[in-house]
Each structure stands twice: as structure tokens, then as C-alpha cells.
Amino acid sequence: MAIKLQRPVLIGGLGLSFSLWLLDSWQDTIAQLGEYSLFSLLAVGGGLWLLKQNHPKNSNPTLAVMPQDRETVSKAIAKAEAVITQFSDEAEKYNCVNAVHQVPTLREKAARLYVELDRQEIKLAVTGGKSVGKTTLVEVLKSNWNKQAISKTVSILETPALFTGIGSDEVSLTQAAACDLVLFLTNGDLTDTEFKTVQQLQAANQRVMLVFNKQDQYLPDERASILLSLKQRMQNNVVATAVSPLAIKVRKHSEDGSFEEWMEQPEADIKQLTPLLSEVLANQGFELVWATTMRKASVLQVEAKDLLNSIRKERALPVIEQYQWIAAAAAFANPVPALDILGTAAINAQMVIDLGNIYQQKFSLEQAKTVAGEMGGLMLKLGLVEISSKAIGTVLKSHAVTFVAGGLVQGVSAAYLTRLAALSLVEYLQQQEISVNSGNKLNLERLGQVLQNVFTQNQQMAVLQGFAKQGVKRLLPEAEVAA
Ligand SMILES: Nc1nc2c(ncn2[C@@H]2O[C@H](COP(=O)(O)OP(=O)(O)O)[C@@H](O)[C@H]2O)c(=O)[nH]1
Numbered sequence: 001m002a003i004k005l006q007r008p009v010l011i012g013g014l015g016l017s018f019s020l021w022l023l024d025s026w027q028d029t030i031a032q033l034g035e036y037s038l039f040s041l042l043a044v045g046g047g048l049w050l051l052k053q054n055h056p057k058n059s060n061p062t063l064a065v066m067p068q069d070r071e072t073v074s075k076a077i078a079k080a081e082a083v084i085t086q087f088s089d090e091a092e093k094y095n096c097v098n099a100v101h102q103v104p105t106l107r108e109k110a111a112r113l114y115v116e117l118d119r120q121e122i123k124l125a126v127t128g129g130k131s132v133g134k135t136t137l138v139e140v141l142k143s144n145w146n147k148q149a150i151s152k153t154v155s156i157l158e159t160p161a162l163f164t165g166i167g168s169d170e171v172s173l174t175q176a177a178a179c180d181l182v183l184f185l186t187n188g189d190l191t192d193t194e195f196k197t198v199q200q201l202q203a204a205n206q207r208v209m210l211v212f213n214k215q216d217q218y219l220p221d222e223r224a225s226i227l228l229s230l231k232q233r234m235q236n237n238v239v240a241t242a243v244s245p246l247a248i249k250v251r252k253h254s255e256d257g258s259f260e261e262w263m264e265q266p267e268a269d270i271k272q273l274t275p276l277l278s279e280v281l282a283n284q285g286f287e288l289v290w291a292t293t294m295r296k297a298s299v300l301q302v303e304a305k306d307l308l309n310s311i312r313k314e315r316a317l318p319v320i321e322q323y324q325w326i327a328a329a330a331a332f333a334n335p336v337p338a339l340d341i342l343g344t345a346a347i348n349a350q351m352v353i354d355l356g357n358i359y360q361q362k363f364s365l366e367q368a369k370t371v372a373g374e375m376g377g378l379m380l381k382l383g384l385v386e387i388s389s390k391a392i393g394t395v396l397k398s399h400a401v402t403f404v405a406g407g408l409v410q411g412v413s414a415a416y417l418t419r420l421a422a423l424s425l426v427e428y429l430q431q432q433e434i435s436v437n438s439g440n441k442l443n444l445e446r447l448g449q450v451l452q453n454v455f456t457q458n459q460q461m462a463v464l465q466g467f468a469k470q471g472v473k474r475l476l477p478e479a480e481v482a483a
């Protein structure tokens with residue numbers, strides 16, 4: 001059945017003059033299909049786009065640099081504070097009572113970061129899978145490590161074991177993230193999961209030292225080759241240890257040919273680890289603490305930004321709702337072929353200006369027109385217009401009303417496309433940096449990705465059905481709407 005569907009969609013994707021009356025003839029086929037088929041439609045229509053999206057998401061850019069000076073970090077804290085201030089201002093201006101209550105906590109967190117910047121204690125985390133030797137390492141370090149060269153005090157924390165399969169690793173990783181240096185223990189070559197976790201920590205600007213423990217369990221050859229492989233994967237940032245080596249049998253021969261045998265417990269071997277650790281903590285103690293503070297500042301900034309975005313969205317939704325029904329009424333009264341809906345009604349430049357204002361992004365009318373035009377073009381290019389009109393036609397016929405009045409599909413489609421465009425614009429604006437001056441050039445590629453995501457979220461049958469019913473109530477208050 002899916003194969004039948006590929007044709008019209010491909011035609012639609014290629015020849016954009018494909019209009020609604022033509023789609024009409026496919027409706028009987030489509031009417032029999034459920035949610036699954038809608039997704040296959042979407043997959044074909046937006047296939048290329050979805051593929052392009054598979055790149056891993058950029059991690060937070062503010063985390064990308066290891067701070068070399070105190071100044072950089074205090075600037076990052078100031079930036080978080082600026083977002084908090086913006087949040088506080090808007091929360092008060094628009095009377096968001098709950099939001100206003102959250103401000104003091106955010107401010108306190110920011111104040112604490114300034115203290116953290118000069119923290120005198122270096123925090124070490126010891127992490128890794130179950131039974132890799134974390135507890136033993138902590139004990140050995142506490143008793144055998146000479147920390148004279150280090151000016152700051154050192155605390156050592158063992159995280160809960162990673163990769164146990166019980167619950168998530170989040171608790172452990174959060175604990176590790178609050179530390180300045182992570183000792184990541186493994187007992188052999190890294191598994192994929194271990195390696196990914198190490199990379200994840202490093203990507204968040206977390207300093208990680210890999211500790212290959214229990215090396216006494218390997219023959220010298222094996223041990224060397226594992227170490228080599230680990231060094232290649234970890235840019236040399238690896239040490240081998242045996243924090244609790246197995247007892248070995250010792251035999252002492254006497255002159256008369258007899259011998260004595262006994263088990264002897266070798267000492268913990270941390271001779272590669274401690275000098276390196278002392279050196280790193282002595283030379284980079286400040287940078288490590290700064291980096292931790294920087295990570296925390298970034299987390300705080302994101303937290304404040306999310307809160308700010310959520311109070312802004314509360315103001316944006318009624319605006320979107322309003323423009324969406326304006327578009328619906330216009331297209332209903334003056335039905336045009338599906339593909340022209342965008343040009344005539346759906347993305348209103350004034351809506352772009354209004355939404356921009358909520359997100360502190362000032363658009364001139366000229367700019368707003370450009371944005372509206374670009375978005376319309378993107379929606380056509382992505383095939384969203386055909387797919388949406390088709391799906392809405394289907395929903396109206398089969399679920400919402402007993403008959404489809406002329407212009408109804410166009411009206412509801414116009415509302416739906418307006419909503420998609422507006423939600424995408426909001427999503428896009430939410431991702432913009434606070435305090436960037438207005439008139440920021442639109443990043444079309446980014447906007448296109450957002451559009452595709454928003455479309456996917458809103459294209460489920462249930463969403464469409466709810467939307468179509470709402471649309472019918474608006475446009476044809478007297479129509480019979482199926483339950
Ligand atoms: N052979 C050997 N056993 C070790 C070594 N380090 C730890 N172990 C043993 O591994 C087991 C788990 O150690 P533990 O420190 O509790 O691991 P944790 O679960 O990571 O805290 C214990 O029986 C330790 O004696 C080592 O270097 N060599």
C-alpha cells in the first residue's frame with residue numbers, strides 16, 4: 001500500500017503546481033490508511049531532509065572552550081546573570097507570578113558560582129563500571145598518595161557504578177560533572193559504551209584521565225597491547241594501575257634442595273598514576289576549577305533561558321492562535337489551490353513581527369516579509385503543503401464532518417500551515433542567543449530543520465484530527481461534527 005502512495009508524493013515533490021483537485025482523486029486510497037501510512041507518506045516526502053538531519057547535534061557552544069583565565073569564567077557567569085535579569089524583567093512586566101518566585105533561586109545560584117570560581121578544594125571523581133576497582137583506588141589514594149606538591153586540598157568522590165543496567169547513569173555522570181577531574185576506570189580495552197561515555201564527558205569540557213586498572217590480570221604482552229590501544233583512543237591520557245593485585249606464590253629454595261612456598265600480597269601499583277595526578281593538579285589546579293565553574297555557569301544559563309522561553313511561549317500561543325484563524329477565514333472565503341494557500345494567507349508578515357517582538361527580535365516590515373516568504377518557500381520545498389492539505393482533506397472527510405464544504409479544506413489547511421510556520425519560528429527564536437542585537441540574519445538551514453521537526457511533531461493523526469475539528473467549529477459552526 002505504501003508503494004501506491006509514493007507516486008503522488010514524488011510528483012508533488014517535483015512538480016509544485018500539483019494542486020488540491022488532483023489530490024482529491026487520491027483521497028479514496030488515502031482515506032483507508034491510518035497513522036502508519038501517514039508517516040510513510042511523510043518519510044517519502046521529507047526523506048532527504050530527514051537524512052540530512054541525522055548529524056549529531058552540536059553540543060552547547062559555550063562549553064567548547066577550556067577557560068585559560070579567570071576573566072573568561074566570570075564573563076560566562078555574567079552572561080548567565082544577564083539571562084536571569086531578562087527573565088526577571090519579563091516575568092515582572094507580564095505578571096508571571098510563578099516565574100517571579102523562581103528568580104531569587106537563580107540569582108543565588110549565580111552568586112554561588114562567583115564563590116566557586118576561587119574554590120580552594122580540588123574535587124576528584126572516580127567512576128567506571130561495577131567492580132572495576134573504584135573503592136579500592138580511593139582507599140589506596142587516600143593512604144599512599146603524597147600530595148605535597150599540590151597547593152589546594154583534594155577531595156575524592158566515588159560515583160555509583162556506571163553501566164549496571166539498573167536505572168540510568170545520569171546520577172553518576174552528574175556527580176562526575178560537578179568534579180574537576182574524572183578518573184575513569186576500566187579493566188581492559190574500552191567497550192563502545194565506555195568510550196562513548198568518556199567522549200560525552202570530554203565533549204562537556206570535563207577533564208578525564210583513563211585508568212587501566214587490574215593490569216596484574218594480564219600477561220605482559222597483552223597488557224602492553226591494551227595500553228597501546230587505549231593510548232591511541234585517549235590521546236595518551238591513560239595510566240595503568242593494579243590497586244589490589246592478586247596474591248602471588250613465592251618460593252624460597254634452600255641449599256639442601258628443599259624449598260618453602262607462601263602467598264605474598266604485592267603492594268598496590270599506582271606508580272604511573274600518582275606522579276601524573278600530582279603534576280596535573282599542581283600545574284592546572286586553577287584551570288580545572290575554572291572549567292567546572294564554567295560548566296555550571298553554562299547549565300545555569302540554559303536553565304534561565306528555558307524559563308524565559310516558557311514565559312515567552314505563553315504569550316506567543318494566543319498570538320499564533322489569532323493569526324491562524326485569520327488565515328483560515330481568508331482561505332475559506334476565497335479558496336485557492338492548495339499550493340497557493342501560503343502565498344495568499346498563511347504566513348502573515350505582521351505575525352512574524354509580533355512573534356519577533358515577544359522574543360526581543362525586532363523585524364522591520366521588509367524583513368518580516370522576507371522571513372514569511374522564505375518560510376513559505378521552505379514549506380513548499382519540504383513538501384509540507386501537499387502532505388498537510390492531503391492529510392487534512394482525509395481527516396475532514398473521514399472523521400470530522402458529514403460533508404466537506406467548498407473552501408473548508410483550504411481554510412483548515414491555511415490555519416494548520418500558519419500554526420506550523422509560527423511554531424517553527426518560535427522554536428527558532430527560542431534558540432537564538434539572548435542579547436544578540438536585533439536584525440539577526442535568518443539562518444535558513446537551521447529554520448528548515450526546525451520546521452521539519454515541528455512538522456513531524458504536529459503531523460500525528462490525533463493532532464490533525466483535533467485540529468481539523470477545531471477548524472470546522474470555527475469555519476462552519478452549524479456543521480455536524482462527528483464525535
Ligand atoms: N586482580 C585485581 N583485582 C582488583 C584490583 N583492583 C580491585 N580489584 C578487586 O576487584 C574487586 C572490586 O573492587 P572494588 O574496589 O570494590 O570495585 P568497585 O565496585 O569499582 O568499587 C575487589 O575484589 C578488588 O579486590 C586489581 O588491580 N587487580
Ligand SMILES: [Mg+2]
Pocket residue numbers: 134135136158
Ligand atoms: Mg565501590
